[in-house]
Amino acid sequence: MKTRVHPDRRAFVAAASLAMILPASACAEEGETWDGFKTRYLQPDGRVVDNGNGGISHTEGQGWAMLLAEAHEDRETFDRVWAWTNTNLARSDVRLFSWRYDPAAQPPVTDPNNATDGDIFIAWALLRAADRWRNEDYARASADIRGAIGRGLVAQIAGRSVLLPGLEGFASAEGVIYNPSYFVLPALKLFADRDPQGPWHAVIAGGLELADLALFGESALPSDWVFIGVDGRLAPAAGRQPRFSFDAIRAPFYLVWGGEKKRRQVRTISDFWRKGFKDDKRPPAWVDVMTGETAPYTLSNGGAAVAAVVMADNGVGKWKAEDPNYYSSVLQLLAAASRKDMGRRRIGL
Numbered sequence: 001m002k003t004r005v006h007p008d009r010r011a012f013v014a015a016a017s018l019a020m021i022l023p024a025s026a027c028a029e030e031g032e033t034w035d036g037f038k039t040r041y042l043q044p045d046g047r048v049v050d051n052g053n054g055g056i057s058h059t060e061g062q063g064w065a066m067l068l069a070e071a072h073e074d075r076e077t078f079d080r081v082w083a084w085t086n087t088n089l090a091r092s093d094v095r096l097f098s099w100r101y102d103p104a105a106q107p108p109v110t111d112p113n114n115a116t117d118g119d120i121f122i123a124w125a126l127l128r129a130a131d132r133w134r135n136e137d138y139a140r141a142s143a144d145i146r147g148a149i150g151r152g153l154v155a156q157i158a159g160r161s162v163l164l165p166g167l168e169g170f171a172s173a174e175g176v177i178y179n180p181s182y183f184v185l186p187a188l189k190l191f192a193d194r195d196p197q198g199p200w201h202a203v204i205a206g207g208l209e210l211a212d213l214a215l216f217g218e219s220a221l222p223s224d225w226v227f228i229g230v231d232g233r234l235a236p237a238a239g240r241q242p243r244f245s246f247d248a249i250r251a252p253f254y255l256v257w258g259g260e261k262k263r264r265q266v267r268t269i270s271d272f273w274r275k276g277f278k279d280d281k282r283p284p285a286w287v288d289v290m291t292g293e294t295a296p297y298t299l300s301n302g303g304a305a306v307a308a309v310v311m312a313d314n315g316v317g318k319w320k321a322e323d324p325n326y327y328s329s330v331l332q333l334l335a336a337a338s339r340k341d342m343g344r345r346r347i348g349l
Helices: 010-022 034-041 059-071 077-090 118-131 136-152 183-193 201-212 250-257 264-276 301-311 326-344
Strands: 154-156 160-162 175-178 226-229 233-235
Touching: 034 175, 034 233, 034 326, 059 077, 059 118, 059 326, 077 118, 077 233, 077 264, 118 183, 118 226, 154 264, 160 201, 160 250, 183 250, 183 326, 233 264, 250 326, 264 301, 301 326
Parallel strands: none
Antiparallel strands: 154 160, 175 226, 226 233
C-alpha cells in the first residue's frame, strides 16, 4: 500500500533562512493579507498553488483556503475553491479527497490516498460556511465528509480512538502511524457538537491524551510523525526524521485554537520557543527530538505567527511584509483567523 508523502517545505526553508537574517525588532506590524495571498497563490479556477512544492496543490491547502475565505466573508472565493476541490480531488469510492494534484503529471492525480487533515479542514470550512450563509448544500457535503472520516479514519489502538493520517499505509499489526498536527481540535469540537453520536468525543479524548504523552527528548517535544504500538508504546515513527518540524509546529497551535492552552504539549513547546526568542533572534525551524540537533535556520514569519498564538505573546509574531512563500503566508493567515475565532468564542472552542 502507498504511504502518503507529506509535501516538503523547500520554499518555507528559504523563507526561514531569510527570516534568520532579519532581526525581529526590524519587523513591522503589517504582515500577510487575504487579498495578497489570493493574488499570489490562488488561480482563477480555484486551485491553490504551493510554490514550495513545484506548484502542486493539496487538500490541506484547499481546505485552508476555504476556511480563510469563510473567515473573511468571501463567498465568491469560497465557492471557487470548493468547486475546484470537489471537481478535481473528490474520490469516487468514498466521500474523501485524493491529497495531491500535480499539473505537470498525467493524470494530475496519481495517488488516490487521502490526507485526513485536508479532509477535516474541508469539512470544517463547509460547516462554518453553511452556518454563515445558511446553505444546506454546504451542510450536506460537510456531513457526508465527516461521516466518511468517522467510518474510515478512526482507529482503536491501545485503548484510544485516534485519527489515521490516511486510508492506506498507516496501520499494521504492530501499531499505527499518527501525525499530531492532524488533530485539528477546533474542528473536531464543532463536529462533536453537531454529531454527538459520532466518534468525535472519543477522538478528542484520545488526541488530548496523546498531546500530553507523545513528547520526546530533553525538551519534551512532539515529532512530526509518531508510532503508537498496540501495547501503547509511543516513539518517533521509524523511517522518518524524528523532528519537531514543519508539521508538528501546528499541533500546539490547534490545541490553543481549540481552547486547550494549558496542555503539557503547549507548555513544553512554549518553553522551547521562548528560549529562542531572545536578543532579536528566533528559535530554530526544527529540532531532532532525540539528539537535540537543530536546523541552521530559524522559524519563518508564518512559524513565528503560530508561535505567538501558542505562547500568547504578540511581540514574537511581528513580521516585515507579505511572504514570497505559500506555507509561511498561510500560517500567518491561520494565526490571524484563530485570534478572531478565540475573540468571538465561536462554537467548537
